[in-house]
Amino acid sequence: MAKRFFLLFLVCLVSLVGFSAVKNPDTIITATYGSPETFDPQAMWDTSSGEVCIALYDNLIMYDGDTINFLPMISTEVPTMENGLLTPDGKTYTFPIRKGVKFHTGNDLTPADVEYTFERGFLGDNSSGAYTLIIEAVSGGKYFSISDWFEDWAGMAYSDAVVEKEPVSEEAKEKLIAFYNEVIDPLFVVEGDNFVVNMKGSFGPFLYTIVRYAGWAGILDSAYMKELGAWDGKADGWWKWHDLQPEESPIHMSDAGSGPFKVNVWDQENQQVVLDRFDGYWQGPAKIKRVILRDVQEYSTRKALLEAGDVDCIAVDAIYRGVFDDNPDLQVIEGFPRAQVTSLHMTWGVDPNSEYLGSGKLDGNGMPADFFNDMNVRKAILTAFNYDALIEDLVNGLGERVPTDLPKGFFGYDGTLPMYEFDLDAAEQAWKEAYNGEAWENGFKIVAMYNSGNEIRQTCCEMVKVYTESLNPKFKVEVLGAQWPTYLKATREELCPLYSIGWVADYPDAHNFFSTYYHSKGYYGKRHGGDYPQLAADLGIDELVETGVSEPNPEKRIEIYRKLQEIVIENYIATPLYMPQGLYVGRAWLKGYFPHPLRSNGDTTPDYYYAWKE
């Protein structure tokens, strides 16, 4: 009898352990860190907002699963030269708009809504939003903001034309109205059931800037937006809605989309966003009814919540790799590429007044402002860096080396290109040749900076210190942590000689990285200063970046980017340290996850439309 009871007990125990019930089967709950800035897609550029906007809005096209190939979405076809929806000059895109798509309000989605969306994004051009990417693309790479475009076209600065949301004069008002009528309006046209974009110049990655997962390009319900008090769609007065604060948007905490989910509540106090399924979704309703996105700052709390089954997936940093491997209730996916690169930036022309220059001379207590102009100095730093140790020890193997500052898998990536070797002998030789041997003889002191709290960047700087100082007792590297505002200023104004940086992709194309890193007017390129602009012109770097993006033929673009990468490697201009890899940790009952490097929080949370629990 006792034996039977024991067996029954054992069966019950096994049932309980082996078939633990799915908690909240109709709801996916995630715990990450960081809360959204706004739900207005055109005013946001952060991953938390992006994650929400992807669920709320539809785009013209979308990615095919975990690839970077396109599929139709609101546009029934992806424009290509083959199907005739992209003109041979690469300047006119035609999107046939799908019928029968409903917004959450019940309104029908029409080509006019798409036109309104793009025009509002352009005219609104929120300075904290990502529409600058589409402005860059549609202007053929010429402008990054509407105010710059207006200034160029009207011959007067936008800030001189509009003060406190009102035109300063009748003449300014006329120019503003004409700017819309003559410049912006013709860019986006409705032709029957089609929406047409007339670009000012060919821009290869344009479609990447508007595809789903580019959350900023979601299509808005124009009638509802106007009803809420957003831009009224008229030429007269558009400036009243230009560059508003995100919270001034009527959809700051709600939505005007047609996506698979709609906003239930953004609970600021409890730091959670609740999205409900939109049952009228044109692709069919999502499998789950509700999504709850929780902002839980503390890792231990997130871990405890996950292990208890109260949340379904959490954000986990690379240093915690392996912690969850033995838990059969969890699913761990790791090693997939992420759309970012971590690099080492050297300022070729440091501001002579910079406090980080030290003595400004090669006397062991500082460095000359133009120290990194010397290729041998750059070579010495880059060959005295233990890349493998960085990947194995610092990021727990969740990283991969890349030849240039471009993530693996992106258009233009070429794995056959050479990579810098960790070679202290070569570094020593380079130092001996640098500055005609003065650097080796006299020594120097370099400041290497990171933003406080970023342990990976800190360790990168410390590795530079350890290996460089090991070569010569006269070499000194001071590692300096700075708060984010100070770091931002020091790096932006060419005050800091050496620092670790990163770039998260806006779209999976080489241009996003090469224009940023290597063009002499790019975000990081211009911060080299010194001789870099001249060298970039002499070596043809700027020209290659510019022709690369405007070349409509993909094969020719690949050739251009190969050549460009060879130049920046040979001249030690490329400074990649590694490309981070993703680590996803979720409950085993959460199904349908697939990583995508371009999805906001895509290494942490699923695409909610495709996810379910069982």
Added chain:
Amino acid sequence: MAAYIIRRLLILPLILLGVTFLIFSMIWSLGPERLIGTYVKSPEALKSESAVERIIEKYGLNEPLPVQYAKWLGNVFQGDFGYSNVGRTGVREAITARLPYTAELAVYSIIPVVAVGIWLGVVAGKNQNKFKDHSIRIFAIIGWSLPDYVFGLLILLVFYSILGWFPPGYLSQESLDVLRSDTWTSVTKFATIDAIINWRWDIFVDAIRHLIAPIITLSYLWWAFLLRITRSSMLEVMRKDYVRTARAKGLSEKVVINKHVKRNAMIPVATVAGGMIVQLFAGAVIVETIFSRPGLGNFTASAAVQLDYFSIIGSAMFFSTILILANLVVDISYALIDPRIRLS
């Protein structure tokens, strides 16, 4: 005493003016190029040539300090404390919305802190150098030396991860759904009290379940502190002549302790307990973060990290006000406990 209270209250605006100007000056000394870090979370947002200038102009970061401060002060007089990036609403609204969460935690914490802390101190004092005293002192040393975030994590591990009793957060999702529904009437914004008003015992129990672990964390650290103060105070008073006289009169030990020792020993304890109200609010910074609870602590910590200066100033004003009022209450309680003290 009334004149004293009025005088103290009249000083309050001056102190707030000083505090806000000090914080304002410190923040503005960073300069506009650094302050854009408040609005820019990643380098990508500064990609365009004119982005920096646009952000500086948009938020008026390049105006002189006196102009900025005068503008802010003018707005404050009209009830506008600025916009909170962390709260995604006005600073006043953000603080008002979060205050009940922290207040509920602090109010429920202060009961065990004071009751248990004083009781332990009295027991230790009464049993000086005996086993009970040693045990309580070891308990105190552990509590005093453990950082609150370590103790909090330990509590989370034991009571949630292992035992599954007390989950983190404010309420369960089911309860939160009820709170957000039209059927819920929010009177006090204290989940426990509103649950009783709404006759929802399930939510009352849920709220208590979510409160216990943070309360234990907050309390333990303060028990350690309070019992040490009470113990030393007890020992000091027990050596006084009037206590010896009371014993010599033949009074029972119980009467001596309760009537002659405890009351006099409570004077320094009252001083500490008054300041503790503020400290409990401050302690909420860590506790709310670990237990993922909403509240002022969580809000202030996020504001500091994100350099959300309007929220920082607003929080500082709030905490300054609480501190001044708490000190006033302590002073008044002095006079009530010890008739020898006269407030003038």
